[in-house]
Every structure is written in structure tokens, then in C-alpha cells.
Amino acid sequence: MTPPTTTASPAVDHGHVTVPAHGHAPHGGLSHFLSTYVFSKDHKVIGLQFLFSTLLWFLIGGLLALAVRWQVAWPWSPVPVLGKLFAQEGGQMAPEFYTMLFTMHATVMIFLVIIPILAGAFGNFLIPLMIGADDMAFPTLNMLSYWFMWPAFIAFGASFFVEGGAAAGGWTSYPPLSTNVASSPGSGWGQTLWLLGLTFVGVSSMLGSVNYMTTIILMRAPGMTMFRLPMTIWAMFITAVLQAFALPVLTAAGFMQLADRVFNTGFFSPEGLVVNNLTSGPGGGQPLLWQHLFWFYSHPAVYIMILPAMGMVSDILTCFARKPLFGYRPMVYSIAGIAGLGFIVWGHHMFMSGMNPALGITFMVSTMMIALPSAVKTFNWLGTLWGGRIQFTTSMLFAMSFVSMFIIGGLSGIFMAATPVDIFIHDTYFIVAHFHYVLFAGTAMGVWAAIYFWFPKMFGRTMNEFWGKVHFFLTFIFLNGTFFTMHILGAVGFPRRLADAYHYETFHHLQPMNAFMTWCAIGMVATQIIFAINFVWSMFRGPVAGRNPWNANGLEWTAPSPPGHGNFDYQPIVYRGPYEYSVPGADKDHLMQTDPPNAAAAAAAAAAH
Amino acid sequence: MGKRLAGMFWALVFLAVPVLGVATFAVAPSINVWLPKDVSEHGRQIDSLFYFILVLTGVVFVATEVLLFWFIWKYDAVKQQGPATYIQGSHTLEVVWTIIPAATLLFLAIYQMNAWADVKMRRPAMAPTVEVVARQFEWRLRYPGRDGTLGTADDLFLVNDLHLPIDEDVLIQLKSMDVLHSFFLPHVRIKQDAVPGMKIPVWFKAREEGAFDIVCAELCGWGHYKMKGRVTYESRAKFDAWLERKYAEQEATQPQSEAADVALVR
Ligand SMILES: [Cu+2]
Ligand SMILES: [Cu+2]
Numbered sequence: 099m100t101p102p103t104t105t106a107s108p109a110v111d112h113g114h115v116t117v118p119a120h121g122h123a124p125h126g127g128l129s130h131f132l133s134t135y136v137f138s139k140d141h142k143v144i145g146l147q148f149l150f151s152t153l154l155w156f157l158i159g160g161l162l163a164l165a166v167r168w169q170v171a172w173p174w175s176p177v178p179v180l181g182k183l184f185a186q187e188g189g190q191m192a193p194e195f196y197t198m199l200f201t202m203h204a205t206v207m208i209f210l211v212i213i214p215i216l217a218g219a220f221g222n223f224l225i226p227l228m229i230g231a232d233d234m235a236f237p238t239l240n241m242l243s244y245w246f247m248w249p250a251f252i253a254f255g256a257s258f259f260v261e262g263g264a265a266a267g268g269w270t271s272y273p274p275l276s277t278n279v280a281s282s283p284g285s286g287w288g289q290t291l292w293l294l295g296l297t298f299v300g301v302s303s304m305l306g307s308v309n310y311m312t313t314i315i316l317m318r319a320p321g322m323t324m325f326r327l328p329m330t331i332w333a334m335f336i337t338a339v340l341q342a343f344a345l346p347v348l349t350a351a352g353f354m355q356l357a358d359r360v361f362n363t364g365f366f367s368p369e370g371l372v373v374n375n376l377t378s379g380p381g382g383g384q385p386l387l388w389q390h391l392f393w394f395y396s397h398p399a400v401y402i403m404i405l406p407a408m409g410m411v412s413d414i415l416t417c418f419a420r421k422p423l424f425g426y427r428p429m430v431y432s433i434a435g436i437a438g439l440g441f442i443v444w445g446h447h448m449f450m451s452g453m454n455p456a457l458g459i460t461f462m463v464s465t466m467m468i469a470l471p472s473a474v475k476t477f478n479w480l481g482t483l484w485g486g487r488i489q490f491t492t493s494m495l496f497a498m499s500f501v502s503m504f505i506i507g508g509l510s511g512i513f514m515a516a517t518p519v520d521i522f523i524h525d526t527y528f529i530v531a532h533f534h535y536v537l538f539a540g541t542a543m544g545v546w547a548a549i550y551f552w553f554p555k556m557f558g559r560t561m562n563e564f565w566g567k568v569h570f571f572l573t574f575i576f577l578n579g580t581f582f583t584m585h586i587l588g589a590v591g592f593p594r595r596l597a598d599a600y601h602y603e604t605f606h607h608l609q610p611m612n613a614f615m616t617w618c619a620i621g622m623v624a625t626q627i628i629f630a631i632n633f634v635w636s637m638f639r640g641p642v643a644g645r646n647p648w649n650a651n652g653l654e655w656t657a658p659s660p661p662g663h664g665n666f667d668y669q670p671i672v673y674r675g676p677y678e679y680s681v682p683g684a685d686k687d688h689l690m691q692t693d694p695p696n697a698a699a700a701a702a703a704a705a706a707h
Numbered sequence: 708m709g710k711r712l713a714g715m716f717w718a719l720v721f722l723a724v725p726v727l728g729v730a731t732f733a734v735a736p737s738i739n740v741w742l743p744k745d746v747s748e749h750g751r752q753i754d755s756l757f758y759f760i761l762v763l764t765g766v767v768f769v770a771t772e773v774l775l776f777w778f779i780w781k782y783d784a785v786k787q788q789g790p791a792t793y794i795q796g797s798h799t800l801e802v803v804w805t806i807i808p809a810a811t812l813l814f815l816a817i818y819q820m821n822a823w824a825d826v827k828m829r830r831p832a833m834a835p836t837v838e839v840v841a842r843q844f845e846w847r848l849r850y851p852g853r854d855g856t857l858g859t860a861d862d863l864f865l866v867n868d869l870h871l872p873i874d875e876d877v878l879i880q881l882k883s884m885d886v887l888h889s890f891f892l893p894h895v896r897i898k899q900d901a902v903p904g905m906k907i908p909v910w911f912k913a914r915e916e917g918a919f920d921i922v923c924a925e926l927c928g929w930g931h932y933k934m935k936g937r938v939t940y941e942s943r944a945k946f947d948a949w950l951e952r953k954y955a956e957q958e959a960t961q962p963q964s965e966a967a968d969v970a971l972v973r
Contacts, residue, residue, distance in 0.1 A: 194929035268926045274903060275886040275928060281843065282928045368904025373885040374843065385887060385902055420784070425796035428805075450889060450924075452902045455827035459820060466816040470809050477804040478796070480774055485792030487784035490717050498779065502724050505771050509764040516760055516815065518753045518822035522742075522896050525889060525924040574720065582728065586735040589742055591893040593924050597932040604743055604893055604920045611740060680790035687790055 137245075139237035140663055144244050145223030146556060151247065152215040153633075155206055160623045162203035164616075169196050171609070171616035173598035194283050196597040197266040201284065204269035205254065205292065208403070209299045212541055214247060216406040217306055217341070220548055221334045223556065225310055227654035227661065228331050230319025230670040235312040243305035246298050253295035257288045265292035268595065270396070273366035273388050277358040280374040285359075293356045300349045307341035310334055319653065321672030325430070326691065328652050328676040329423065332430050333409025336437045340398045340405075344441070348395035351388060358383070389451055393444035401440045403537055405433055407544030408475060411500045413676070414547050415479060417650045418494035419486030420687055422677040425478040432471035439468040449517050450524045458517055465515040472508045476501065487680070491648075492566030496547035499574055500540055507535030510585065525595075528588025534581045546570070546629075553636065554643030558659045561636040565628055572625040579618030583611060651690045652676055714783035721779055725772035729765070746919075746940060747895035748912035752822040754896070760815070826897075830908050835880040836871065839909075841888035841901040844930035846921060853954060863953055867936040872946040873916060879909040889925035892938060900925050913940040 138144060168177055169191055176189035191199075222240065226233055234240045257264040266284025267276035275281050276289050314327075314335045327335075357363040362379060366388045369381025416423045423429060445453060445461030479501045488494065510532040514520050523529065546569075554560045592605055599605040646655040657666050670692050678689035735741045745754055782791075835857055838849040845866050852861025857880070871877045881890055883901035890909065891898045894917075899909045921936030941949065 192929070193932060197926065197929055197931070266929070272887055272926070275926065278886065281886050371885055371903055372842075381904075384904065419782070419791065421791040422793065422795050424794070425801055428796065428801045450898050451900050452905050452907050455823065458827070459823065462819070462823070463816045466812040467809075469812055470805065473808040474801070474805055476771060477800075480771065480778065481796070481800065483775070483778040483782060485794065486778070486782045487787055487791045488714070488779060488782050489784050490714055495717060498721065498775070502721055502772060502775055505768060505775075506724075506728070509768055512764055512812075512815070513757070513760055516756060516819050518819050518826060519757050519760065521826060521898050522753055522757070522893070524898055525891075571720070578724070578727070582731060586731060586740045589735065590740055591743060591891070591922070593891065593922055595926045595931060597929075599932065601933070602920045602922060602935060604922070607739060680793050682790075682793050 137241060139233070139241045141222045141226050141234045141237070141240060142556075142661065142665075144240055145219050145221075147244050148214055148218035148222060148247075149220075149556075151244075151251070152211050152219060155210040155251075156215075157626070157630075159203055159206035159211055160626065162199055162206060164619060164623055165191070166196070166200045166203055167612075167616040167619045169199070169597060171613040173600065193597040194266060195263065197268075197282070197595070198263045198284050198288070200595060201266050201268050202254070202258070202264050205265070205295075207537075208269060208399070209296065210247075210251065210254065212403045212537060213299070213303065213399070215545055216403065216541070217303065217310070217334065217337060218244065218247070220330075220406060220410065220545075220552075221306065221310055221337075223552065224330055224654065225313055225334055226317070227555070227657060227665055228328055228652050229314060229317060229322055230653045230666065230672065231313060231317035232664045232666065234309050235317055236309050239305045240309050243302045243309065246302040246305065250295040250298035250302070253291045253298065257291035257295070260287040260291065262286035262288055264288040270392060271355065271388075272392075273355065273358065273385050274371060274373065277355060277366055278371065278373045278378060279359070280376050280378060290356065290359060293352050293359075296352050297349060300345050300352070303341050304345055307338040307345075310338035311342065314338075319670045319672050322653075322691075323672075325427070326672055326675045328409070329412035329426075329429060329433075330406070330409040333405040333407075333433055336433050337402050337405050340402050340437050340440065344395045344398040344402075347391055351391035351395075354391075355388065386448070386451060386453060389448050389453075390444070393447045394441075397444040397447065398437075398440045400533075400536070401436055404541050405436065407500065407541040407548075408433070408504075410548040410551075411497045411544045412479070412482075413650075413652065414493050414497040414551050415482050415501075416677045416679060417551075417648055418489045418491055418497070419483050420489070420679045421482055421486040422675075422679060423478070424481030424484070425474075426675070426677065428474055429478050432474045435471040436468060439464060439471070443468055446515060446520075449520050462515060462517045466512070469508065469512060469515070472504075476505055476508065491550070492561070492563055492570055493547045493550035493648075495567065495570045496543050496550065499570070500544045500547060503535055503539030503543060503577075506582075507532060507540055510535060522591060523588050525593055526588040526590075527584040527592045527594060530594050531581055531584030531588060534584070539577050539581060543573075546573075549633075551648070552654075553633075553640075554647045555654055555657075555659050555661070557637045557640070558643060559636055559638075559640030560643045560647055561640055562632050565632045569625060569628045569632065572628070573622060576618045576622035576625060580615050580622060583615050587611065649688050651678055651688045653691055656690060656692055710785045711783070714785055715780065718776055718780035718783070721772070722776040725769045725776075728772070729769065732761070732765070743893050745894060745896060746913055746915040746917060747897070748914055749822070749825050750896040752825065756819055756822060763811070763815075826911070831876040831878060831910055833876060833878050835908075836877040837869065838880040838882065839869070839890060839901070840882045840884055841890065841923070841927070841934075842884040843886065843928050844923070844934040846890075846934070846936040847884075850950065850953075863950070863957055865953065867921070869921060869936060869938040870946055870949050871913060871938060871940055872943045873913040873940045875943065876910055876912050881907045881909050886927050887925045888923050888927045888934065891922040891924035892919070893922060894919040898924055916941050916945075 174190045177191055262283040265288045266282050276285055279285050354365045358365050364380045364383045366383045366385055367379045367381055371378050412423055443465045446465040449458050550561055550566055600609050643659050645659055653670050656670055672691045673694050674691055676691055680687055681689055840847040848865040848869055850863040851857045852863055854861055881899055881901050883903045888901040890901055895911050897911055899907055918937055918939045921938050923934035
């Protein structure tokens, strides 16, 4: 089961790999500490740096969400804790503060949590380990991709404290609200810092994506053909391609918006605007241009925010069902299909924008069709569980809940794709329900599955299963209490982003329901205390894990836990695909990718085809 | 034994998803958390499409979630003897579950085009009934004056108090003075962003009298939440009488030329 040498020491010597950054040896304590833990070029350290940073921002984003929910449930009532920090009269929040809260909640969650935790944390940690490489192709670029996040952290973080507060134009930053300083307090320095932060996140993502593509193409272990790659790696690869092609557009658009604000260029503003009784700007621009450019990136970004989770969940489901992935190739092709179609559906965010309604029809058709690969993936996950031997680990529970929740998020998308229905539910809580089912109930649950699954590889210890299950159960209950109810709220037409909707006759009876949802949201965030304690405690006190605590068959499980610098203590050679569980005739219930073929297994594999 | 119960417990947790999901939608209309009353001509197309998709996705939702529950229940490693079924996939199944959803989605795409065209593409040939100009944070209205044409000195200017006749097409010319807004009339299933620099036509036909909310559905700044208007649908006779009253009020308070200056509407 375990490879020949079983020295668990991280400082294993490995003659066959050239380890960059190992050259400058004795330099004294501080510089060694800096190069090992701070400015490290080791993909695992960088992955963990991403993980810790994004988990901290996850907490901040969650607290911002609670503040948003507080106002929605009990408008204008004094905010506990936060009210003292940003004191308005009597601790109640001002409406401009509310707009800032939901803008920054989305910004933090999307740009500082979901995108970097998937690609940055798991992409970095897993890619070299799962393809059998000693590190990334460009370790220095890799280090920079993490450190370019810091200017972004600082820009977004500092923007809360500048005059006018942080950006308040929504995470979509639609001009002229975002470009015209007179239109909103958050459109001052806050918006400029927002654009700078966004640019740095983009630089970081771009550095990462170039690295991932190169590494996956060039640095696979001998025998690791493309169609022997685990789904995690396929997903990371295609995500990197999406990033590389979509990001330049957002970056350019960001600079154009910055120019509109700083140099008064007017790319996105028509002439003759009268904002706040002030005539402003030379004009000559078009607000819809920003929306096209923004969504050209941000729709593919939706897949950047889910594909890696889909990949990781596929690997976890197979491991704990002890079964090969159902339909490996269709799964790969559907990810590729999602990525391709993902570039021609952005207009579905703009059905009500004033865009040519005939163009809306084309985007509607392409959007309907992009539901197809997602459906295929769901059916294949179900096929994977069928006939399996399910082990109820915490990781598996999260992975199965990903499937369950993704079904909801996928199906609710069809309502918005249907243009006539979208007329009514566009910008209501229906869409809020939809994307939280995809991004929280989907991606975040997938990320938790991945954390519980790869934690032993990261820290050499397993997390506590009992508290893991408590964490899962409470999160699962509370998330549905919070988000499922949003669907029917959306059916009333309850609009998003309103600081107080109850003065509308149409919506005034919805306050009790919103209060219920807020209590669930509070429960959901509070539950994460269990996770945080389990995480930190298990890092130091959890039961020591061997190389392969789950009896999984990927390459990462042949390396020591945690792997030392250079990852593998011998050169892995790949003989088979990543999902050889319960192979008939084999002498154990899983064959590692490195297990050489023997006659019995080969015969059985041939018979199964 | 305890392990068997644990597996059953988790399976039931997953079964709760379709059970409570369907229950939520079943109860919603009876507690009035559901589609608001529709008083428009085209709204029934939108609502019936909503219900159609609800049934379609509802069936898929229940089927897949129950299947997921059943697999979790049945294939618990503790309950089952021997190794898992070693199967890599099924070409036939892949074809089936690609073709059927593809055909369904394509049908759905084609089926809805007509409703969309009615609301957004088949604009009635008529002069605008009223011009709605959004600005932070109110709806400015401009009706044609006694001369019946919009854009002349005798136009009628109002704020947030929209009146429209029923049983006939109305055409609204939608504009914005400053930032994006969205003109949302929940009870006639109308939503359209107001975009500075664009003149966007909005049309519909109301069937019933009544007064309802105008909601702004696109973030437009700190006061977005309070950008509320009222729309009153009334018979042609009542509408004409109301217009007449408003003409008189405007003429009494100010000379015509001044009225045009006051409203910062181009
Ligand atoms: Cu999209
Ligand atoms: Cu508004």
C-alpha cells in the first residue's frame, strides 16, 4: 500500500528532483524562516498561505453578510457590536452604509474568498502533488501570485476607512453610479481602491493561471496521460484557461473605469448627465459597455468559482463510494463544454438592461444550452453513488450535499434563463437564492469537503470526525433555512439591495420571514466556530495520519503527510487512471495510480470494458 | 447497529431536501408569499411559463433528490456485502441523459420566444402615453398636454404618481437623468432598466383598476430603497378626468413656460 521508503520526515532527501530555492543554504535563522514560511516558493506553503488568508476573509465576508441580514430583517434597529464600530445615531445603520455592506460582502466573498481558495489554495496545493511533480513550473511567479493578493487585501480593507466608506455601487460596479463621484458617497476613494484591489486580484489570478496551465501540460509524472488525470486537475486546468482568456477583458474594463473616474474620460457615461443637480462629464460613452465587458469576465468567473469544486467533489465521491467515477470522459467533456459555452452567455445578466431584445434571445438560447453539461455532470455523480459502498465521513457528507445543493442551484437557473420569467424575477431574491445555492451551498460545501479530505495531507493529521459531522449537519440545516426561503421571497418580487422594503405595500408582510432567515444565517455563521476550533485543534492535536488515511488512489497519497520539499521521496510512475476502486480480482479494494498492472487486474479491466 | 442507524440518519437528512423543498413551495401561496396579483394582459403568459418551469424543474428536482437519497440509503457500506460494483460508465445512459435534457431545454428556449417578443419586441405603433424619467430617488413623469403631443410647452409634469388607462395599450418612454434605475411594476409583470443616454420604450395593457407600487429594481445609490412610486390603473373616462384635473392644477399654480423650465427633463 505504502511506497517502499516510509520515512515520514519532511526533510527527506531526493536525488532525482532539482529543487529550486534550495540553493542558498545556511543563512541564519531569520532569512531561513522568511524563505520557508513567508516568501516561500514551495507550492504547498503558498497553497496554505492562500488557505489561511482566504479563510480569514471568509470570516469577514460572513460577518458582513450578517450585518446585511440584520438590516433586512430589522431595518433601522440598532446593530449589535457593529453599531458601536460605525456609530450612526443610536447605532442604527445609514442606508449608504447598508449599500456598502452588501457591495463589500459580495466583493470579499468572490474576489478574496471563492476564487483564491479554489485556484490559489487547492490549485496550488494539489496540482503538483496530484500530477506527480516536485513543484510548480514557475515557483517564483507562484510566490508572486500570493503576494500580489496583499495589495488587494490592503486596498479592499483600507477602503472601509476612507472618507465616504468602501465601494457602494454593488459588486458589479455599474456606471454611472460607480464612476460619478457625486452619485454616491462610496463612489469616492472607496471605488478607486475597489478598482485597484480588483486589478491586483486579477494580476494574482493571471500569474496563477499561467503557472497551472504550464505545470499541468509539462510536468506530469511518467505515465500520467491527460486522460489519467483526476477530475480535480482537469477542473483546475480548464479554470486556468478560463482565467487566462477572460481576465484581460476585466482588467481593461477596470482601467477604463478608473480613467473615467480619474481623468474624466467618459467611456461609460453619456453626455448631459445631471447627478445630484450637477451636470457632469464630457460624455460620449455608454453605460451598457461596462456591463458587456464586466460580464464577459464575470460570467466565466461563475465557472471559475464552481468547476474546481466540481472536480474535487468528483474525486471525494469516488473515494468514499469505493467506486470508479461514472463516465470519466463525459465528465471531462462537460467541463470543457461549460467552459466553451461560458464565453457566450454573459448577456443573460443584461436581459433587462436595455440591450437589444433580439440579442437577448440568442443569449437565452445559449444559456439554456449551458444547463446541459451541468445536468450531465449531476447524472454522472448519481451514477457514481449507484452500486457504491458509501462511507459516511464528514468529507463525503459535504461532497454529497454539494450534489444535492447544486441540483437546486442548477434548476433555479432555468427560471432566470427564461427571458419572460426573468422580467419578473430579475434583481429579486430569486436570483439571490440561485447564486447562493451555487456558490455557498455548492462551492463552499465542496471546499469544506476538500478541507476535511486533504487536511491530513496538508498537516499530517486528520480532523475530528464527530465535530466535523456536527459542523456539517448544522451548516446544512441553517443554509437551507436561510437560502431556500429566498426562492419564494423572489416569487413575490422582493427586490435585492433594498435597505428597507417594508414600506412597499407589495412587500410589507414579508418581515417575519426575513427575520427567520436572519436567525438561520446567524446560526450558520455561529456554526463555523465549531469548524474553526476543529481546524486549529486538529492541526496540532488531531490523530496522526499516515500517507493514505482514506485508502484513496491518487498520487498525492503516495507522498508523505505532509510532503516535504520536493513532494515525493521517489519518482512516481503512473500505470492507471485515478479511480481504480473495487477492481474485480485485485487483492485490495483500491489500486493506486502507481500500482503496476498485474495479470488479474488487467484481465478484469478488459472484461469490464 | 449504531453504524447502520447513522447511515439511515444521513440518508434521511438528504431526503428532507425534496420533502421540505416541495412543502415550502406548496405552502407559500397560502401564506401569501407568492406571485402578486397580475392585472396585465401579457402577465398570464409570464406566469404560466413560470408555472410550467416550476413543474418541470420540480419533477427533476424531486426525481434526482429522491434518487440521491435512495442511493445513500441503499449503498451504505455497512449494509452492503462485498465490494462496490465496478463500472466505469454507460454509453447508452450518457446518450439518454444528454439527449432528453437537450431536447427539453431546446423546446423551452423556443417555446418562450413568443412571450418575450410580445413584451419587449412587438412595440405598438402609437405615440407615448407618458414619459417616465428616473432620477435619484424619484420617478418624474411627463404627460402630453392638451395638445396631445409630448415635448411641447403645455406638457404636464408630475412626480411618483403615475396614472394609466386600462383595456388599451399604453406606451411609456423610459429615460434616466443620472444613474441606472429599473422601472419595476410587479403587478403587470414589467421590468425595464432606465439607462442614461437611452430612450427605452415600455408597453403593456392593464386589465383591472387598482393602485399598486412602482419599485426601483436597480441599485441607484443610498436612497434606492425609497425610490417608490404609485401607479393607478383606471378606466379611460376616469383617466381623462384625472388628466383634466391635473392640467387645471398645473395651470393654476404656474404659467406654462415656467413649468417646462422647472422639470429638468430633456
Ligand atoms: Cu452568468
Ligand atoms: Cu434604484
